[in-house]
Amino acid sequence: MEIDYVAIGKRIKQLRKEHKMSQEQLAEIIDVSVPHMSNIENGKTKFSLPVLIHLANALGVMPDVLLFEQVNTQGKVRGMVIREIESQLLDCTEVQMLMLEEVFRSAKKILKEYDKKMHEKT
Numbered sequence: 337m338e339i340d341y342v343a344i345g346k347r348i349k350q351l352r353k354e355h356k357m358s359q360e361q362l363a364e365i366i367d368v369s370v371p372h373m374s375n376i377e378n379g380k381t382k383f384s385l386p387v388l389i390h391l392a393n394a395l396g397v398m399p400d401v402l403l404f405e406q407v408n409t410q411g412k413v414r415g416m417v418i419r420e421i422e423s424q425l426l427d428c429t430e431v432q433m434l435m436l437e438e439v440f441r442s443a444k445k446i447l448k449e450y451d452k453k454m455h456e457k458t
Contacts, residue, residue: 342379347402349377351395354423366390397422 352362363373366387375381376391392399401418425433 339382340379341376341382344402345377345379347404348391348395351397351402351419352377355395362391362394365394396426 352359359373359377360370363370366373367390368376368387372381372383376383376387388399388402392402395402397419401422404414404418425436428436
């Protein structure tokens with residue numbers, strides 16, 4: 337499988353802008369040069385796993401969000417939803433996150449029960 341560094345770079349750039357962060361700020365946080373950061377965002381260079389982890393941490397996402405379409409090319413909606421959830425969690429306290437986790441689990445359980453009932457009718 338070929339890694340699409342251009343697509344990864346676009347996701348990094350999009351997330352950086354969502355965080356209202358300049359390339360210079362992100363480069364400083366992850367300890368790379370500004371030209372290297374620019375090359376990463378433009379897909380002109382490969383980068384190491386430690387850089388990927390630093391990027392994910394700096395942008396407040398899991399590494400798979402940056403790689404997501406590489407992992408699952410049919411998961412565009414899933415990737416979009418995960419990014420939105422993560423952006424909504426950025427300013428939550430730990431207690432709020434735990435409460436939201438419980439709400440999510442409950443909602444998922446209800447959806448599964450609904451799907452099961454709908455399949456029984458057919």
